[in-house]
Amino acid sequence: MGGRYFARKLLQAIITIAFIVLLNFLLFRLMPGSPDRVLARNLPLDVRQVLLERWGLDRPVFPDQFVAYFGATLQGDLGESFKFQGVSVVDVLAQRIWPTLLLFGFGEVLAIIIGLALGAYSGWKRGGPVDYVGNGISLILYSMPYFVIGMILLMVFSGGLGWFPTSGMFEMGATYGSFVDQLLDFLAHLALPLTTVAIGLIGQYSILMRASIIETLGEDYVTTARAKGLTEGYILRRHALPNAMLPAVTLVAINMGYVIAGAITVELVFGWPGLGTLTVEALNSRDYPVLQGVFLLLSISVVLANFAADLIYGILDPRVRT
Amino acid sequence: MTAASVSPANPRRERLRLRMHSAREFVGRFAQHPDGVIGLAILIVFSVLALIPTLLVGRLETATIASGLPLQGPDATHILGTDDLGRDILNLTVHGTRISMLIGLLATLVTVVIGTSFGIVAGYVGGVVDAILMRITDFFLVLPTFVLALILAPIVLDLIGSDALILGIRANLFVTVIVIGVTSWASTARIIRSQALSVRERMFVDRARVIGGSSGHIMRRHILPNVVNLIVANTVLTFAGAVLTETTLAFVGLGDPFDPSWGQILNAAESRGAPGLGAWWFFAPPAACVVLVVLAFTLVGGALDDVLNPRARLRR
Numbered sequence: 015m016g017g018r019y020f021a022r023k024l025l026q027a028i029i030t031i032a033f034i035v036l037l038n039f040l041l042f043r044l045m046p047g048s049p050d051r052v053l054a055r056n057l058p059l060d061v062r063q064v065l066l067e068r069w070g071l072d073r074p075v076f077p078d079q080f081v082a083y084f085g086a087t088l089q090g091d092l093g094e095s096f097k098f099q100g101v102s103v104v105d106v107l108a109q110r111i112w113p114t115l116l117l118f119g120f121g122e123v124l125a126i127i128i129g130l131a132l133g134a135y136s137g138w139k140r141g142g143p144v145d146y147v148g149n150g151i152s153l154i155l156y157s158m159p160y161f162v163i164g165m166i167l168l169m170v171f172s173g174g175l176g177w178f179p180t181s182g183m184f185e186m187g188a189t190y191g192s193f194v195d196q197l198l199d200f201l202a203h204l205a206l207p208l209t210t211v212a213i214g215l216i217g218q219y220s221i222l223m224r225a226s227i228i229e230t231l232g233e234d235y236v237t238t239a240r241a242k243g244l245t246e247g248y249i250l251r252r253h254a255l256p257n258a259m260l261p262a263v264t265l266v267a268i269n270m271g272y273v274i275a276g277a278i279t280v281e282l283v284f285g286w287p288g289l290g291t292l293t294v295e296a297l298n299s300r301d302y303p304v305l306q307g308v309f310l311l312l313s314i315s316v317v318l319a320n321f322a323a324d325l326i327y328g329i330l331d332p333r334v335r336t
Numbered sequence: 337m338t339a340a341s342v343s344p345a346n347p348r349r350e351r352l353r354l355r356m357h358s359a360r361e362f363v364g365r366f367a368q369h370p371d372g373v374i375g376l377a378i379l380i381v382f383s384v385l386a387l388i389p390t391l392l393v394g395r396l397e398t399a400t401i402a403s404g405l406p407l408q409g410p411d412a413t414h415i416l417g418t419d420d421l422g423r424d425i426l427n428l429t430v431h432g433t434r435i436s437m438l439i440g441l442l443a444t445l446v447t448v449v450i451g452t453s454f455g456i457v458a459g460y461v462g463g464v465v466d467a468i469l470m471r472i473t474d475f476f477l478v479l480p481t482f483v484l485a486l487i488l489a490p491i492v493l494d495l496i497g498s499d500a501l502i503l504g505i506r507a508n509l510f511v512t513v514i515v516i517g518v519t520s521w522a523s524t525a526r527i528i529r530s531q532a533l534s535v536r537e538r539m540f541v542d543r544a545r546v547i548g549g550s551s552g553h554i555m556r557r558h559i560l561p562n563v564v565n566l567i568v569a570n571t572v573l574t575f576a577g578a579v580l581t582e583t584t585l586a587f588v589g590l591g592d593p594f595d596p597s598w599g600q601i602l603n604a605a606e607s608r609g610a611p612g613l614g615a616w617w618f619f620a621p622p623a624a625c626v627v628l629v630v631l632a633f634t635l636v637g638g639a640l641d642d643v644l645n646p647r648a649r650l651r652r
Contacts, residue, residue, distance in 0.1 A: 162619070165610075300490055
C-alpha cells in the first residue's frame with residue numbers, strides 16, 4: 015500500500031484526535047462553577063493545591079492550562095470521578111468497557127454478515143419478494159429507535175414468555191458450580207440485548223448494501239461481463255460484490271457514531287453494565303469527569319474506526335492510494 | 337428559478353404566472369410518488385394533532401387531574417390505557433406530539449441555518465476560509481455527536497438554570513433544540529457546499545460580481561436561491577433525524593417531565609418497568625408515533641429528492 019496514502023490518513027486521524035482533546039478542554043472550561051471546584055470538591059487544601067498545580071489552574075488559561083490538560087490526557091490521566099470518590103475516571107471506564115465491547119462486537123459482526131447478505135441479495139433480485147418484504151422491514155427498522163426494539167423483545171421474551179432474564183449481565187448474587195454454568199448464564203443475559211443491537215443494525219446495513227449493489231450492477235463492466243456470457247451468479251460474486259463492498263466499508267465506519275447513540279439506550283433497557291449505562295448514571299449524577307471520559311473514549315474509537323476503514327479501503331481499491 | 341421578465345408589459349404578473357406554473361408542475365410530479373404522498377398524509381395528521389391537542393383529547397393530564405387508576409389496560413374510557421400515575425395514555429401521546437414536533441422543527445431550523453451558512457460561505461468564498469470551515473465540518477461529521485449532545489445538554493442546562501423560560505419555551509426543551517442543532521449541521525454543510533461550488537462558476541454570478549455586487553449580496557441573492565432545492569429535500573430528512581435524536585435524549589433522561597414528549601413518555605415507561613410488567617399500552621403508542629413520523633419524513637424526503645434533484649443518482 016502506498017506510504018503517502020497511509021501517512022496522510024494517519025495525520026488526519028491524529029489532527030482529529032487533537033481537536034477532540036481541544037473540544038474536551040473547552041467543555042471543561044464551560045462547566046458550571048470554577049474549574050478548580052469541579053476538579054477538587056471537598057478535598058483537603060494541600061491535596062487541592064497539588065491538583066491546582068497539576069492542571070495549571072493557578073496559571074493563565076492559554077497556553078499553560080491547555081498544555082497541562084493536554085499532557086495529562088496524553089498520559090491517560092482523565093481526573094477523578096465525582097460519584098465514586100477517589101476512583102480515577104480511567105479505572106471507571108476500564109471496568110465498564112468490556113461489557114460494551116462484547117455486546118457491540120458480536121452485534122456488529124452479526125449485523126454486518128446478515129445485513130450485507132440480505133442487502134446484496136435483495137439488490138440483486140430487485141423487485142423480488144425478498145426485496146419487497148426486506149426493504150419494507152428495513153425501512154421500518156431504520157425509523158425505529160433501538161430501545162423500542164429492545165422494549166418489545168424484553169416484553170415478549172422476558173416479561174411474557176419468561177425465556178430470558180430481564181436485566182444485567184449475570185444473575186444477581188449467583189454462585190456458579192463451574193465455568194460452563196457461568197458462561198450459560200452470561201449467554202442467557204446476552205441474548206436479548208445482542209438480538210436488539212443486531213436487528214437495529216441489520217436494517218441500516220441492508221439498506222446501504224442494497225443501494226450499493228444496485229448502483230454497481232448498472233456499471234459498464236457488469237454489462238460487459240453479461241455480454242461475455244458469464245452466469246449471473248458469477249457476475250455477482252466476482253464483479254459486483256467486491257466493488258459494492260467498498261462504499262459499505264466506509265458507511266459501516268461512518269455509522270459507528272450513530273451506533274453508539276443506539277448502544278447507550280439498548281444498555282439502558284437491559285441494564286447491561288457497560289459504557290451506556292455508565293453514561294446515563296454519570297448524566298443523572300452530573301459526574302462530568304466520567305462523561306468527558308466517555309466522550310473522549312468513544313470519539314477516539316470512532317476516529318480509529320474511520321482510520322481503519324480508510325486503510326481497508328486503500329487495500330481493496332488501489333485507485334484511492336494516490 | 338431566475339424569472340426573467342419575458343414581456344416587459346407586466347413583469348410582475350408574468351413572474352406570478354411562472355411561479356404558479358412551476359408550482360403546479362411540482363405538485364404533479366410529487367403526486368407520482370405514492371410513498372411520498374402517503375408520508376405527506378401521515379405528516380398532515382400529526383400536524384393536526386400537534387396544533388389542536390386540547391380540542392381533541394382535553395387538556396394535558398397531570399398527576400393531580402389524572403382520570404384513571406394506575407396502569408389500567410385499554411378499555412372503553414381509556415382507549416390506550418393509563419400510565420403509572422393514572423394518566424390517560426392517549427391524552428399524553430397526543431400532547432406529546434406537539435412537543436416532539438415543535439422541538440424537531442426548531443432543531444431542524446437551527447441545523448439548516450448553521451449548515452447552509454457554513455456551506456454557502458465555504459463554497460463561495462473558497463480558499464483558506466473553505467479549508468478551515470470544511471475541517472470543522474469534517475470534525476463534526478466524525479464525532480459521535482449524540483454523545484457530545486449528552487455532555488453539552490447538562491452543562492448548558494446548569495449554566496442557564498433548568499427552570500428558566502427562554503422565548504416562552506422551558507429551558508430543558510430549549511437546550512435540546514440548541515444541542516441537536518449544534519451537533520447535526522455537518523452533513524447539510526457538506527451538501528450545500530458542493531452545490532455552491534458549482535453555482536459560483538456560473539455566468540450570472542460573474543455578472544453580479546462585475547457590476548459590483550458585494551460577496552454578501554451575491555451569496556444571499558444569487559447562490560442561496562440556487563441551492564434551495566437541495567436545502568428543502570435535506571431539511572425533511574434532517575427533521576426525521578431531529579425527532580429521533582430528541583426522542584433518544586428524552587429517553588435517557590434529558591426530557592422535561594412537565595412538557596412530556598414521546599421520548600419522555602418512553603422514558604417514564606422504561607423507568608417504571610412497563611415492558612417487564614407487560615404494560616405494552618404504556619410505550620407502544622408513543623413508540624408507534626415516533627416510527628410513523630420518522631418513516632413519513634424519510635418517504636417525503638426521498639420523493640422530494642427525486643422531484644427537486646432529478647439529476648441526483650436515484651438511490652432507491
